[in-house]
Amino acid sequence: MSQRVTRRQFLNYSLMGVGSFMAATMVLPMGRFAVDPLFQTGSDSKMIQTSAKVSELGETPTKVDFKYEQKDGWYSSEVTDFAWVYKKGDKIIALSPICKHLGCTVTWAGDESQPDQFFCPCHNGRYEKNGKNIAGTPPISPLDQFEVGEKGGMLTIGAKGENQLV
Incomplete structure (x- = not known):
């Protein structure tokens, strides 16, 4: 059936x-x-090679541009960024240009009355050469610091982290 x-x-x-x-x-x-x-494979320790020669860096912070590939979900794009880089003795220091107050871009010697400081034009924020925020100005924490290295005489920049100088 x-x-x-x-x-x-x-x-x-x-x-x-x-x-x-x-x-x-x-x-x-x-x-x-x-x-x-x-x-996903981790790429946190990836160093990015810049066009700056380590031998040409001095004691005055210099703007050093670098490019890296940023992946957002399935979209990949090339991002151009920069860091303020200088030498302190044999040590290379690279600081983030992003103000910790509101995320504006800081400039070295941007304020004529304070030629040896980083200056944020948004709210007159100031930082010392080592990235330490100056009391009485809007920023409440120091500038971030980049990991740095050298490869073939050229400067390499890595991950951004807390400022270890202050």
Whole structure:
């Protein structure tokens, strides 16, 4: 005796199949989004080579440009950034140009009355040469410091972190 499928059973099976397919199309991308970072390779210690020669760096902070590839989700773009770099004895110092008050860009000797300081034009914020914020001005913490190195006589810049000089 063959078992016949009624119309009601057929519709029930069809709706369950379509509903399962729709649920899977929603859940699988969310699962991949949650698990994908576990399989990414870390690139935190990647050093970026700049066009600045270490032998040409002096005691006055100099603007050094560098480029790196930034990946946002599935979109990859080339970003141009810069750092204020100078030598203190044999040590190379690279400071972030981003003010810790509101994220404006600081300049070296930007204020004529304070030629040996970093100056933020947004709210007249000032920093010492080592990145320490000057009391009485808007910034509440020192400028960030970049990891630096040398490769073939050229300056390399790495990850940004807390200022270790102050």
